[in-house]
Every structure is written in structure tokens, then in C-alpha cells.
Amino acid sequence: MSRFDAVWLDAGGVLVLPDPTVLGPLLAYYGAAAGIERHRRAHYAAMAAKSAQGAEERDWRQYDEAYVRSLDVSEELVDEASRALGRVRIADLWRWPIPESVDALRALGSGGVPLAVVSNASGQVERSLLLSRVCQVGPGPGTPVRCVIDSHVVGVAKPDPAIFDFAAAHFVGVDRRRIAYVGDSVMMDVGGAVAADLHPILIDPYDDHADATFERIHSLADLLA
Ligand SMILES: [Mg+2]
Secondary structure: OOOOOEEEEOOEOOOEEEOHHHHHHHHHOOOOOOOHHHHHHHHHHHHHHHHHOOOOOOOOHHHHHHHHHHOOOOHHHHHHHHHHHHHHOOHHHEEEEOHHHHHHHHHHHHOOOOEEEEEOOOOOHHHHHHHOOOEEEOOOOOEEEOOEEEHHHHOOOOOOOHHHHHHHOOOOOOOHHHEEEEEOOHHHHHHHHHHOOOEEEEEOOOOOOOOOOOEEEOOHHHHHO
16 A cells, blocks of 8 residues: 555645645735646645745745746735735635545555654644545544644744654654655755654655755655556
8 A cells, every 4th residue: 555654744745735726816916826726736836935945934925926926916916915814814824625636545544554644734724624624633523643743833833853753752663764755845855854864755746956955755645546
């Protein structure tokens, strides 16, 4: 079912995206393309820009500017559109389930692969993933996972490898090098996973990181092969 003894996942960009059904109308005012596919693409373009800048988790300015540029907002409106995006893209908006990810997560879970979520979040991520029917600890509407670790709750954030210790407590006896950690941030996720001795995998649907030396996948479904 999997090359790995367990799969741990980032939430934003892997399981859910900032809700394009909210951001579409918000940014269309500034001339942005409003289609869901365009917004999906914009997220990964924006993450790549954020990574290229070496931006820290709290600094989303490059992300917001690259996001609206990816949607063809004209240069004279990039400041205003990206500022609006930065104010509206609150933690609770990371709630739009990525359809292929939800399907792949369900297949991994039903195939017996032990799963966990480790997210830099604001205390909301476990509830959001439940409400979005993506996953939950124990039985429920989504895929059962062993734990959902929220940086705000545990008090340590990626790329600090210490955040992964909270998940590891649910995986006693599993060799960390046989645990994949899938994320969409080079600095936070790949960097954090390397520091934690996990096997890092970047989700890179549009080949924004074609020159990377670490493993990349286009979709979570690639883990099922
Ligand atoms: Mg992410």
C-alpha cells in the first residue's frame, strides 16, 4: 500500500486550501481570475514564491502578492488585492478539501497505513479538518488518523523538529526514516522533516520545484502506487 510504515501530513496545501469559493469573489473585484483551478494553482505558485524568499511562517506578504499575480491582477492593484487577501485569509479559511487528497487519504487509511497530521496552525486545524470531512482522530466522517498536531496547541512550530515529537508519541516503535512527511513548504515542511529525521516529500502539483534534490509528488495519490 505504501513504501512507508506511516505517513504524516501537513494540512494547508496538502489536505485543504484557503477556500477559493470565498477568495474568488473577494479578489475578482480586483480583476483576478475566480475559477477554482486558477486558485489552486495560485496557492502553489504563492508557496513557491514564499519559499524562494526564505520567508518565515509568519510572513505571508510574498505569498499574498504572488497569489494575486498568479490570478492576473494588474500590477497597479497588486498592493490592494494582496492586502485584502492577507486580511481575509484567516486560519478558519483553510477549509476547502482538496478532492484528490481526500480520496488518497481515505485509500491510505483503508489500506492500513497509519496516518497523522502535523500542522502550523492557530488552534483550529483539528476542528476544521473534521468539519471539512477530511479526517479526525478516531471514527467520523473523514479518514481516521492517530493524531492531529496543531502548533498553536503544542507551542512549537515547524521547522522546529520538536513539533514532530508530539506525533511520534502516537507511533512508538516506528523507525522515523520509514515515516514520510508530506508538505507544501520547502522551509517549514521539508526543512522540518529533515531535522526530525523523517523522510520529506514535497507536494508540488505544478513542478514549481523541478530542480529540487528531495522527493516530490504531484498528488497524494502518488503515494498509493
Ligand atoms: Mg502547508
